[in-house]
Amino acid sequence: MNNDPFPDNRLCRLLNVRYPIIQAGMVWVSGWKLALAVAQSGGLGVIGAGSMSADILREHITKFRQASDLPFAVNLPLLYSHIADQIKVIIGHQVPIVITSAGNPATWTKTLQAEGIIVLHVVSATKFALKARDVGADAVIAEGFEAGGHNGRDETTTFCLIPAVREAVGWDYPVVAAGGIATGAGILAAQALGADGVQIGSRFAVTEESSAHEAFKQAVCEAKEGDTQLSLKPLVPVRMLKNDFWKQVSTLEAAGASAEALKDLLGKGRSRKGIFEGDLSAGELEIGQVSALIDRILPASEVMAQLLREYEEAKERLKM
Amino acid sequence: MNNDPFPDNRLCRLLNVRYPIIQAGMVWVSGWKLALAVAQSGGLGVIGAGSMSADILREHITKFRQASDLPFAVNLPLLYSHIADQIKVIIGHQVPIVITSAGNPATWTKTLQAEGIIVLHVVSATKFALKARDVGADAVIAEGFEAGGHNGRDETTTFCLIPAVREAVGWDYPVVAAGGIATGAGILAAQALGADGVQIGSRFAVTEESSAHEAFKQAVCEAKEGDTQLSLKPLVPVRMLKNDFWKQVSTLEAAGASAEALKDLLGKGRSRKGIFEGDLSAGELEIGQVSALIDRILPASEVMAQLLREYEEAKERLKM
Numbered sequence: 001m002n003n004d005p006f007p008d009n010r011l012c013r014l015l016n017v018r019y020p021i022i023q024a025g026m027v028w029v030s031g032w033k034l035a036l037a038v039a040q041s042g043g044l045g046v047i048g049a050g051s052m053s054a055d056i057l058r059e060h061i062t063k064f065r066q067a068s069d070l071p072f073a074v075n076l077p078l079l080y081s082h083i084a085d086q087i088k089v090i091i092g093h094q095v096p097i098v099i100t101s102a103g104n105p106a107t108w109t110k111t112l113q114a115e116g117i118i119v120l121h122v123v124s125a126t127k128f129a130l131k132a133r134d135v136g137a138d139a140v141i142a143e144g145f146e147a148g149g150h151n152g153r154d155e156t157t158t159f160c161l162i163p164a165v166r167e168a169v170g171w172d173y174p175v176v177a178a179g180g181i182a183t184g185a186g187i188l189a190a191q192a193l194g195a196d197g198v199q200i201g202s203r204f205a206v207t208e209e210s211s212a213h214e215a216f217k218q219a220v221c222e223a224k225e226g227d228t229q230l231s232l233k234p235l236v237p238v239r240m241l242k243n244d245f246w247k248q249v250s251t252l253e254a255a256g257a258s259a260e261a262l263k264d265l266l267g268k269g270r271s272r273k274g275i276f277e278g279d280l281s282a283g284e285l286e287i288g289q290v291s292a293l294i295d296r297i298l299p300a301s302e303v304m305a306q307l308l309r310e311y312e313e314a315k316e317r318l319k320m
Numbered sequence: 321m322n323n324d325p326f327p328d329n330r331l332c333r334l335l336n337v338r339y340p341i342i343q344a345g346m347v348w349v350s351g352w353k354l355a356l357a358v359a360q361s362g363g364l365g366v367i368g369a370g371s372m373s374a375d376i377l378r379e380h381i382t383k384f385r386q387a388s389d390l391p392f393a394v395n396l397p398l399l400y401s402h403i404a405d406q407i408k409v410i411i412g413h414q415v416p417i418v419i420t421s422a423g424n425p426a427t428w429t430k431t432l433q434a435e436g437i438i439v440l441h442v443v444s445a446t447k448f449a450l451k452a453r454d455v456g457a458d459a460v461i462a463e464g465f466e467a468g469g470h471n472g473r474d475e476t477t478t479f480c481l482i483p484a485v486r487e488a489v490g491w492d493y494p495v496v497a498a499g500g501i502a503t504g505a506g507i508l509a510a511q512a513l514g515a516d517g518v519q520i521g522s523r524f525a526v527t528e529e530s531s532a533h534e535a536f537k538q539a540v541c542e543a544k545e546g547d548t549q550l551s552l553k554p555l556v557p558v559r560m561l562k563n564d565f566w567k568q569v570s571t572l573e574a575a576g577a578s579a580e581a582l583k584d585l586l587g588k589g590r591s592r593k594g595i596f597e598g599d600l601s602a603g604e605l606e607i608g609q610v611s612a613l614i615d616r617i618l619p620a621s622e623v624m625a626q627l628l629r630e631y632e633e634a635k636e637r638l639k640m
Contacts, residue, residue, distance in 0.1 A: 126545050145465070146477045154546030157466045157477040159500035159509065160609045164545055167613070180479035189479065189512035192505055192634050225446050225484055226474030256576040289480045293487070314512050 005311055011174050011196040014118065014138060015097060016071045018042035020197025021187070021307065022141070022176060023204045023300075025075020025099060026149065027051035027286070028276035029212045030204070032064040037209040037300035039070040046099060050077045051272065054085035061093045071096045073120075077150075078103020091115045099141065102150055105132040113138075120176065122199075124152025129165045133173055140165065141199050144179030148202055148288035151230055151237045159193065166194030182290040184310025188318075200307075202288040207300040213278030216285060219243075223291040234259045235266070241285035245270065325631055331494050331517040334438060334458060335417060336391045338362035340517025341507070341627060342461070342496060343524045343620075345395020345419060346469065347371035347606070348596035349532045350524070352384040357529040357620035359390040366419060370397045371592065374405035381413045391416045393440075397470075398423020411435045419461065422470055425452040433458075440496065442519075444472025449485045453493055460485065461519050464499030468522055468608035471550055471557045479513065486514030502610040504630025508638075520627075522608040527620040533598030536605060539563075543611040554579045555586065561605035565590065 006012060011020040023030065023038040025048030035045030047060045057074070064072055074095050076086060079102045087108060090098060098112050101122035109119045113136065121132040122141045129140045142165040144158030145151060156164070158179040165175055177195035181187060182203040190198050204210065206217050223241060230239045231249050234257065240246055252261055266284070274283020298306075326332060331340040343350065343358040345368030355365030367380045377394070384392055394415050396406060399422045407428060410418060418432050421442035429439045433456065441452040442461045449460045462485040464478030465471060476484070478499040485495055497515035501507060502523040510518050524530065526537050543561060550559045551569050554577065560566055572581060586604070594603020618626075 144477065144479065146480050155549065156545055156609060156612075157464065157500055158479045159464065159477065159506065160466050160545075160612065163503060163505060164612055180477055183483060185483060185512055185514060186479065188638075189509040191638055192509040192512050194505060225476055225480075229475065254576055256574055289476060292476075292480065292484055318508075318511055 005308055006197075009196065011139065011176065014174060015044050015073075017044045019304070019308070020176075021304070022046060022073070022099075022197065022199040024048075024178065024199050024201030025050065025073070025101075026201055026205055027271050029210050030075070031211045032060040032067075033211065034204060034207060034209040034300060035060075035072050036064055036067050037207070038204065038304065039064075039068060039072050041301045041304035043304055044071070044073055044097070046073045046075050048075045049086055050075065050080070051276075052086075054082060054089050057086055058089045058093065061089065061095060065093070073097035073099050075099045075101065076108075077101050078107060083108075087111070090117070100137075105137050106135045109135050109137050122178070123165075124161075125154050125156060126161070126164045126168045129175075130168055133169050139174035139176060139196075140169070141176040141178050142195075143199070144177075145230065146239075146289035147179035148205075148228070148239045148291070149286040151239055153233070153237060155230070158190070162190060162193040162195050180288065180290045182288075182293050184307045184312070185314040186290075187307065187311050188314040202291050203294055203303055203307075204300060205287060206294050206297050207303055208297060209300050212275050215278035215280055216275050216283075217297050219280055219285060220287050220291045221295050221297065223287070223294075225292040228287060228289050228291060232262055232266070235262045238284070238286060239288060241287055241291070243274075243283070243285055244281040245274070245284055325628055326517075329516065331459065331496065334494060335364050335393075337364045339624070339628070340496075341624070342366060342393070342419075342517065342519040344368075344498065344519050344521030345370065345393070345421075346521055346525055347591050349530050350395070351531045352380040352387070353531065354524060354527060354529040354620060355380075355392050356384055356387050356390075357527065358524065358624065359384075359388060359392050361621045361624035363624055364391070364393055364417070366393045366395050368395045369406055370395065370400070371596075372406075374402060374409050377406055378409045378413065381409065381415060385413070393417035393419050395419045395421065396428075397421050398427060403428075407431070410437070420457075425457050426455045429455050429457050442498070443485075444481075445474050445476060446481070446484045446488045449495075450488055453489050459494035459496060459516075460489070461496040461498050462515075463519070464497075465550065466559075466609035467499030468525075468548070468559045468611070469606040471559055473553070473557060475550070478510070482510060482513040482515050500608065500610045502608075502613050504627045504632070505634040506610075507627060507631050508634040522611050523614055523623055523627075524620060525607060526614050526617050527623055528617060529620050532595050535598035535600055536595050536603075537617050539600055539605060540607050540611045541615050541617065543607070543614075545612040548607060548609050548611060552582055552586070555582045558604070558606060559608060561607055561611070563594075563603070563605055564601040565594070565604055
């Protein structure tokens with residue numbers, strides 16, 4: 001294998017990592033252990049703050065820092081009420097990189113950057129990518145319809161979204177592709193479409209260092225094509241495994257249910273129940289469509305090694 | 321530009337064409353003129369029989385033959401009642417290649433192959449790709465969720481479908497990627513994911529040689545991200561532009577309408593009305609999600625030249 005498969009990559013320089021591979025921040029999945037394992041393997045490890053109080057977030061940042069001085073990021077969904085407390089912790093602990101999502105990038109980007117923090121913003125549409133660029137975000141992560149968890153309403157797939165975002169923001173601005181990427185061939189394809197690098201979620205959700213429940217990891221490994229769906233569209237679109245809870249959602253949706261009715265069914269703590277507590281029947285099992293390609297729980301370091309090996313193989317196959 | 325950007329490509333050998341680029345068969349769009357223009361540019365031109373009686377199909381085949389002795393294909397949806405008459409015409413005129421879709425590949429593959437005809441089958445899922453291979457189809461065309469027109473129920477995107485199909489059928493079997501591909505970068509990405517070549521629809525629908533109505537072509541050029549949706553799911557999923565007709569469909573679907581109610585609304589001749597007659601309000605405007613990337617009506621030869629140029633540029637960008 002080439003010693004440096006990604007020579008002179010500007011995303012690597014921006015994030016100060018070896019490989020342009022970002023582990024997605026995922027609720028109940030990506031604590032400091034997963035972030036650390038990815039960082040130690042040369043990618044960008046990400047602590048997912050979406051399922052954390054400010055105190056828990058502080059704990060994860062502290063533990064990562066005790067174990068390593070490698071760069072890492074915090075993923076921060078902007079839709080929760082305790083966001084200001086989380087921001088305080090992030091700034092107080094001089095987190096080097098923040099990935100914002102599910103909200104307006106205008107709100108916090110400048111505040112974070114004023115503290116020397118690099119800010120990436122997750123988008124599901126080209127118009128949002130332009131907005132993120134225009135408010136000064138350092139890069140965008142463009143996430144296609146096939147991605148797990150929260151997603152956009154336009155249903156634009158990775159194959160259509162990445163070239164559109166690239167064309168819109170121009171070649172001078174870093175773009176990260178997300179959604180449907182779980183292999184080294186996928187990384188090469190994303191680059192061919194114009195991405196500087198990738199964000200990978202589902203593949204890292206099924207690692208030994210992921211804090212998801214063992215039963216959830218097994219369910220993801222067993223998932224086949226067609227076993228996830230972007231659901232809860234009248235409320236906020238979420239891609240999840242088709243389990244009993246999904247069936248209830250689906251039945252309500254097919255009958256033309258209101259957002260309110262879906263909210264009542266969803267209740268509180270559904271994703272925790274499914275992903276963290278391993279209730280495969282009543283829990284909300286957020287995961288990407290690419291779970292169909294994943295069949296083994298591995299250490300994150302082995303996942304990273306596979307990605308790099310497959311990337312070289314894909315290049316070799318194309319005689320490039 | 322390299323004189324042969326696709327050296328030693330087995331799809332080219334199978335189809336006896338210069339470039340592994342298949343123009344999709346599209347109702348009301350791809351008659352002999354478009355097929356001829358694509359064939360003369362080095363791709364596989366395809367006459368779309370889905371909107372043709374056996375007599376009309378005969379006329380298109382005859383006209384293509386009068387103009388050229390290049391190879392071409394007929395796309396044959398297997399769901400219509402006059403299929404046996406179409407097959408008779410195809411065999412009688414020794415059409416070299418047939419692309420079957422929307423049906424069981426077991427029904428006609430052997431009959432056609434016994435006449436020396438090469439048969440490719442379009443699939444939306446890995447299980448159907450395996451079936452096509454097992455009944456002896458010469459190759460499969462795997463079409464992702466983002467593709468225009470009829471599609472599968474699993475909603476698997478090109479980014480997830482192609483690697484899955486490749487893994488399932490093995491490396492010895494030709495796989496063509498379809499759905500979301502309208503640029504040379506897309507061709508390279510599809511190859512990175514494991515495809516031998518591509519099938520391109522929307523981009524060729526908006527050529528001078530396409531028989532679609534001028535108003536339809538303009539609407540496709542003006543379409544932006546989020547302007548198409550896979551609709552009519554309770555009946556048979558079709559991706560179309562969001563126009564007045566789509567709004568009616570969408571309203572019915574959101575209210576939990578039955579397949580029967582949707583069938584009544586659809587009626588007969590909706591796609592003809594929209595695509596061929598240019599009724600942008602009441603017609604069914606079938607087109608792919610990638611229409612957001614298309615903004616000009618060009619001759620098919622110029623589209624092909626662009627695809628090849630972009631393909632070389634994408635390779636160059638990746639320093640391959």
